[in-house]
Amino acid sequence: MSAVMEILNQDHRNLERLLIALERQVVHLERGEEADLDIINAIVEYCLTYPDLCHHPKEDLVLRQLQIRKPEVAETVGNLEAEHRKLAETTRHFAAAVHQVIRGGQPASGGFGESARAFLDGYRYHMEMEDTAFFPLAERHLTAEDWDVVDREVEQMVDPLFGGRVEERYKVLRNEIMLWDELAT
Ligand SMILES: [Fe+2]
Numbered sequence: 001m002s003a004v005m006e007i008l009n010q011d012h013r014n015l016e017r018l019l020i021a022l023e024r025q026v027v028h029l030e031r032g033e034e035a036d037l038d039i040i041n042a043i044v045e046y047c048l049t050y051p052d053l054c055h056h057p058k059e060d061l062v063l064r065q066l067q068i069r070k071p072e073v074a075e076t077v078g079n080l081e082a083e084h085r086k087l088a089e090t091t092r093h094f095a096a097a098v099h100q101v102i103r104g105g106q107p108a109s110g111g112f113g114e115s116a117r118a119f120l121d122g123y124r125y126h127m128e129m130e131d132t133a134f135f136p137l138a139e140r141h142l143t144a145e146d147w148d149v150v151d152r153e154v155e156q157m158v159d160p161l162f163g164g165r166v167e168e169r170y171k172v173l174r175n176e177i178m179l180w181d182e183l184a185t
């Protein structure tokens with residue numbers, strides 16, 4: 001597997017861990033229990049930065065290479081850039097709802113839960129399509145030369161949460177995730 005596909009697959013596994021962690025908090029809210037807003041906020045902050053700045057652009061590069069190599073196959077993947085823009089919009093919408101709850105110091109209402117569910121569903125639907133359609137097609141049709149082109153362009157992109165060097169603002173969330181992983185095993 002090419003270096004970039006390994007990163008993209010790992011990104012999806014990492015994102016799924018975050019979605020599970022977020023869903024756990026959303027379920028608390030739906031039951032009328034208290035949720036950890038710091039965790040929710042750190043997750044949404046991460047989703048506002050890394051996926052939109054690093055993950056989706058890598059996928060756009062892979063699709064661009066597929067469009068050059070096999071335009072008829074790339075066509076079946078659909079408009080990935082438009083989907084990424086829509087996902088970014090859903091993320092910003094959810095982030096605004098999170099910030100409003102934090103700023104206002106008020107309990108999260110029904111609208112917040114809807115916005116959280118839209119975010120969870122949007123991400124899961126999108127990743128499922130990529131895991132089952134886009135990634136297998138890219139792996140089947142791109143050549144070693146194509147992957148070299150993509151790999152060279154993505155070398156500069158670093159993950160601030162799951163990468164080797166964790167940014168200060170993500171340290172608490174990273175520790176939480178490590179703890180959940182230990183508890184789950
Ligand atoms: Fe994507």
Ligand SMILES: [Fe+2]
Nearest residue numbers: 055059127130
């Ligand atoms: Fe993706």
